[in-house]
Amino acid sequence: MSSNTKVVLVTGGSSGLGKSICLRLANAGHTVYGTSRKAKGEQVDGYSLIAMDVTDNASVQQAVEAVIAKAGRLDVLVNNAGLGIQGAVEDVTPELGQRLFDTNVWGPHRVSRAALPHMRDQGGGTIINISSVAANFGLPYRGFYSASKAALDRMSEALSTEVTRFGIKVVTVQPGEFNTTIGDSRLRPEVISEAHRPGYERAMEVLGGSMHYSRDPDELAQVVERIINDPKPKARYVVAQGMQKISILAKKLLPGRMFERKVRKHYE
């Protein structure tokens, strides 16, 4: 293996952004392990797809140990596996919200905990957490998605300051909207209350329209490739364009209620 090629583990390597990351990194000559809950260790387009459920401690531990057993090290972990959720905050039950957090927050936490001792022993590594532009706002009818990604971002910041002394870099990537099938597996409350139905349905129409015209996942994979080749990556990368990017700045500059009105107008 050349010194520039790395051993990379990408959670959620079976579809969408994770698959694009696996394909791009494998093409560049890296040794890539993607994960899927359904995988059986098969080879797909130059990378291995191994079994992992990020909500299950034993499954996470097993998958990370399998990578170490096969490749001898783990240079880069991309915490990409994640779920969406839709529903008014009031309609989402605590149980449903917990399922989301188990995948989007405790998932990356579990996999990082399994990877960190190996990275520390080998004197370094990089953890890339795939967050979302949504982490910057409380998106209406996707409030728990925003909350889960905001929690992931804060956890990444803290982790970064704790592990930099071991030569481990932690990077947050906030994608805007990309053309994947994430909308199909979004968690949904069983009951949509009549009070919230009109606002919820309109917001889902707006969201459906923008997902349809969104961008190629390989653009995000290119950013991940740049990060792992950069000896000094930034703490955070926003991979978004137009309104999605401008909104982050607007949130910082505008008074809170004014920003809220703009968000409401967009979704109405």
Ligand SMILES: NC(=O)c1ccc[n+]([C@@H]2O[C@H](COP(=O)([O-])OP(=O)(O)OC[C@H]3O[C@@H](n4cnc5c(N)ncnc54)[C@H](OP(=O)(O)O)[C@@H]3O)[C@@H](O)[C@H]2O)c1
């Ligand atoms: N698409 C976007 O516009 C967008 C924007 C911002 C952020 N993101 C974030 O990007 C990441 C990838 O999203 P995507 O759009 O590529 O979604 P996707 O196409 O639905 O892919 C999700 C991936 O996560 C895996 N996964 C889901 N639950 C899992 C679990 N419990 N354990 C292990 N793997 C699990 C799935 O694998 P299996 O089902 O095969 O197990 C799949 O490979 C997510 O964190 C998402 O929040 C996406």
